[in-house]
Amino acid sequence: MLHDELVAAGVDDEAVTVEPHEPDAVQAALEMAAAGDLLLIFGDQINRTWKQIINHSPDLSVQPAVAEPRPVPTPPPIDTSVSQLTGAEEIITDERGVWIAREEDD
Numbered sequence: 001m002l003h004d005e006l007v008a009a010g011v012d013d014e015a016v017t018v019e020p021h022e023p024d025a026v027q028a029a030l031e032m033a034a035a036g037d038l039l040l041i042f043g044d045q046i047n048r049t050w051k052q053i054i055n056h057s058p059d060l061s062v063q064p065a066v067a068e069p070r071p072v073p074t075p076p077p078i079d080t081s082v083s084q085l086t087g088a089e090e091i092i093t094d095e096r097g098v099w100i101a102r103e104e105d106d
Contacts, residue, residue: 023052030056 003016019025026041026049033039043049090101 023048026052027056030058033058 003018006016007013017028019028022043022045026043029039029041030053041049041053092099092101
C-alpha cells in the first residue's frame with residue numbers, strides 16, 4: 001500500500017524498497033543512512049529494534065554523498081484581505097507574525 005502511494009505521488013518505482021520482515025527492514029535502513037540523515041524507525045518489537053539500533057556499527061569508511069542544494073520553493077501568496085472581519089477582532093503583530101484574536105465565544 002505504501003509502495004503504491006509513493007509511486008502514485010511521483011516517486012520512482014526503482015527508489016522504493018519493500019522489506020516486510022522488520023529486523024531486515026531496520027538493518028537495511030541503518031545501512032542506507034549516511035551522516036546527516038534523519039532516520040525514523042517505527043518498530044513493533046521495541047526492545048529488539050532498540051538493541052539492533054544501538055549495536056549497529058556503521059561503515060565509517062564510506063563517505064556520504066554530497067547532495068546538490070535544492071532551491072527553496074516560493075510559498076504561495078498569502079490572502080491579506082480582511083473583508084470578513086467584523087471589527088470585533090484584534091489584529092496582533094509581533095516577531096512571530098500576524099494573527100487575529102477573536103472573542104472567546106467565536
